[in-house]
Amino acid sequence: xxxxxxxxxxxxxxxxxxxxxxxxxxxxxxxxxxxxxxxxxxxxxxxxxxxxxxxxxxxxxxxxxxxxxxxxxxxxxxxxxxxxxxxxxxxxxxxxxxxxxxxxxxxxxxxxxxxxxxxxxxxxxxxxxxxxxxxxxxxxxxxxxxxxxxxxxxxxxxxxxxxxxxxxxxxxxxxxxxxxxxxxxxxxxxxxxxxxxxxxxxxxxxxxxxxxxxxxxxxxxxxxxxxxxxxxxxxxxxxxxxxxxxxxxxxxxxxxxxxxxxxxxxxxxxxxxxxxxxxxxxxxxxxxxxxxxxxxxxxxxxxxxxxxxxxxxx
Numbered sequence: 034x035x036x037x038x039x040x041x042x043x044x045x046x047x048x049x050x051x052x053x054x055x056x057x058x059x060x061x062x063x064x065x066x067x068x069x070x071x072x073x074x075x076x077x078x079x080x081x082x083x084x085x086x087x088x089x090x091x092x093x094x095x096x097x098x099x100x101x102x103x104x105x106x107x108x109x110x111x112x113x114x115x116x117x118x119x120x121x122x123x124x125x126x127x128x129x130x131x132x133x134x135x136x137x138x139x140x141x142x143x144x145x146x147x148x149x150x151x152x153x154x155x156x157x158x159x160x161x162x163x164x165x166x167x168x169x170x171x172x173x174x175x176x177x178x179x180x181x182x183x184x185x186x187x188x189x190x191x192x193x194x195x196x197x198x199x200x201x202x203x204x205x206x207x208x209x210x211x212x213x214x215x216x217x218x219x220x221x222x223x224x225x226x227x228x229x230x231x232x233x234x235x236x237x238x239x240x241x242x243x244x245x246x247x248x249x250x251x252x253x254x255x256x257x258x259x260x261x262x263x264x265x266x267x268x269x270x271x272x273x274x275x276x277x278x279x280x281x282x283x284x285x286x287x288x289x290x291x292x293x294x295x296x297x298x299x300x301x302x303x304x305x306x307x308x309x310x311x312x313x314x315x316x317x318x319x320x321x322x323x324x325x326x327x328x329x330x331x332x333x334x335x336x337x338x339x340x341x342x343x344x345x346x347x
């Protein structure tokens with residue numbers, strides 16, 4: 034039983050229209066699902082991904098009218114997005130500059146070329162060179178050329194004040210492997226990998242005891258989800274958490290995938306999510322994200338839900 038990589042990451046925006054414009058326009062990602070937060074139907078849940086909404090390519094946002102986050106530890110602090118090649122990172126540096134998006138320039142970090150930047154609400158992101166390994170699913174309607182497009186999620190970086198308890202959860206409960214370390218801004222970062230490893234299957238844990246706890250808000254990450262390939266392993270994870278007495282949500286049916294939620298010792302919310310059935314089961318692949326999708330258990334409330342949402346205009 035092995036987690037195979039990052040499934041998706043969900044963050045928070047207070048400006049859904051501007052968020053949509055940035056991720057589909059500046060970053061060229063595809064809006065593959067426009068739906069609502071199933072626990073708060075007054076809020077959009079927007080999913081940006083590759084052309085076919087592959088598991089591991091989804092960067093998603095809850096639209097909540099909240100103040101900006103207070104940065105600190107006990108939180109996810111940066112989300113990497115994979116691209117292929119140094120020349121592609123050079124291209125992105127020029128594109129971000131032309132769009133007025135500040136960035137830190139291309140550096141080598143943990144053996145990979147990396148370009149750090151932030152979205153307009155301060156969501157901390159990075160583009161990393163993954164060497165072009167593995168499958169890619171470019172979107173032919175993206176404003177970004179096929180060879181320059183974001184290929185999927187890369188390593189997720191989280192901050193904790195102490196490593197010991199988090200390490201126990203990652204290695205003994207979630208069966209990740211602790212493989213190496215590097216320095217970042219004076220702090221030690223420990224790298225954990227899942228499945229076959231590689232940038233799409235890594236969680237990086239920065240130890241930052243000098244920081245105060247973060248407070249979630251716009252620009253923050255809500256949770257990170259990890260991939261499990263099928264229902265058999267999903268049920269096994271639910272059983273494992275129960276047997277180890279790790280408090281969890283128990284199985285949750287999100288219609289597009291099955292979910293299982295729990296918190297690591299610093300309060301960071303983790304999710305284990307199935308690869309399927311996927312986003313194309315309630316609308317054609319060709320028109321994903323073009324209209325509001327609701328899971329069957331919310332369909333009867335469509336009129337009420339649509340009336341409470343603001344159209345996505347920047």
